[in-house]
Amino acid sequence: MLRIGRRKRQGLCPSADISSNDLRFGGLVMSMNSIAVLTSGGDAPGMNAAVRAVARTAIANGIRVIGVRRGYNGLISGDVFEMNLRSVSDIIHRGGTTLFTARSPEFNTPAGVQKAADTCRDLGIGGVVVIGGDGSFRGARDLTNAGIPCVGIPGTIDNDIQCSEYTIGFDTAMNTAMEMVDRIRDTAQSHDRCSVVEVMGRRCGDIALLTGIAVGATSILVPEVEYDFQKDIIDRMQFTQMTGKKHFIVVVAEGIGGVEQLAKDIEDKTGIESRATVLGHVQRGGSPTLRDRVVASEMGYKAVELLVQGKSNRVVAMRHGDIVDFDITEALQMKKQFNKELYDIALKISI
Numbered sequence: 001m002l003r004i005g006r007r008k009r010q011g012l013c014p015s016a017d018i019s020s021n022d023l024r025f026g027g028l029v030m031s032m033n034s035i036a037v038l039t040s041g042g043d044a045p046g047m048n049a050a051v052r053a054v055a056r057t058a059i060a061n062g063i064r065v066i067g068v069r070r071g072y073n074g075l076i077s078g079d080v081f082e083m084n085l086r087s088v089s090d091i092i093h094r095g096g097t098t099l100f101t102a103r104s105p106e107f108n109t110p111a112g113v114q115k116a117a118d119t120c121r122d123l124g125i126g127g128v129v130v131i132g133g134d135g136s137f138r139g140a141r142d143l144t145n146a147g148i149p150c151v152g153i154p155g156t157i158d159n160d161i162q163c164s165e166y167t168i169g170f171d172t173a174m175n176t177a178m179e180m181v182d183r184i185r186d187t188a189q190s191h192d193r194c195s196v197v198e199v200m201g202r203r204c205g206d207i208a209l210l211t212g213i214a215v216g217a218t219s220i221l222v223p224e225v226e227y228d229f230q231k232d233i234i235d236r237m238q239f240t241q242m243t244g245k246k247h248f249i250v251v252v253a254e255g256i257g258g259v260e261q262l263a264k265d266i267e268d269k270t271g272i273e274s275r276a277t278v279l280g281h282v283q284r285g286g287s288p289t290l291r292d293r294v295v296a297s298e299m300g301y302k303a304v305e306l307l308v309q310g311k312s313n314r315v316v317a318m319r320h321g322d323i324v325d326f327d328i329t330e331a332l333q334m335k336k337q338f339n340k341e342l343y344d345i346a347l348k349i350s351i
Contacts, residue, residue, distance in 0.1 A: 128149070164315075173283040206339075314327065
């Protein structure tokens with residue numbers, strides 16, 4: 001499928017007649033005969049399931065679907081294609097994003113936002129579904145303010161979207177991290193070592209916390225809780241040594257960092273051979289789990305439903321297991337709550 005240039009874009013415009021799928025936005029009538037979907041920021045397993053749900057829900061409502069390649073960059077340049085039911089066949093089980101993704105410095109400027117909005121108007125797009133993280137939602141807010149209705153879907157493995165207790169890709173990333181640490185533990189046990197493992201999660205320690213519990217880590221270090229090297233690592237290791245334990249796992253969130261130095265300090269302090277491992281982008285890839293596929297499908301459906309109802313500047317979220325939505329500005333101002341109770345449980349059962 002080829003990029004649609006400025007002239008060819010006109011062929012995607014719906015007729016000038018206002019149908020039952022039209023909505024009023026800022027005093028203007030916006031056509032809901034056509035919506036666009038894009039993925040932005042870091043890729044996350046389950047994004048394809050969300051794209052699939054958006055496309056098929058829209059088509060079921062008689063709405064044309066435009067796929068945008070490489071996030072906001074594609075919306076600026078017009079790198080788009082028309083989707084149909086078969087465009088999203090056999091992608092629900094695939095990791096990454098078939099729409100590709102990219103960060104767009106140009107879109108962070110008022111001129112870039114205006115270019116993207118002009119593309120939408122040229123194509124007759126009445127709404128955009130944006131799948132990504134906080135940065136992607138800020139872009140959706142800016143595009144909405146430029147006159148193009150947008151709805152965001154939280155797709156990020158870090159689970160760091162303030163308004164949602166769950167983000168697409170989180171479950172898959174945790175399961176991948178758990179499997180990798182289990183493999184590392186086999187070697188640590190064979191050599192009576194301490195393995196210090198860094199998992200992803202910049203400002204959010206959720207992957208580290210849940211993975212640490214799942215693998216029985218002696219210590220879990222997260223950005224939300226200040227740690228004391230002696231008390232929270234060395235003392236715990238030495239206590240468990242006295243009970244007969246000879247190998248150790250320390251799980252560290254990416255936001256803490258410094259795992260190479262940490263492993264060296266542990267070895268210097270305890271005499272136990274210590275190795276550092278950074279799992280890195282292996283956590284982003286792979287086939288999404290059942291939970292990620294189902295939640296992504298629910299959120300994709302909800303996003304289209306909101307646009308059809310004439311709602312905009314919204315973020316789809318999960319609260320208490322239910323799929324809900326919030327105003328984007330309100331959502332961006334919320335504060336992420338760390339599960340301190342679960343962290344305390346981990347301290348007690350991993351000794």
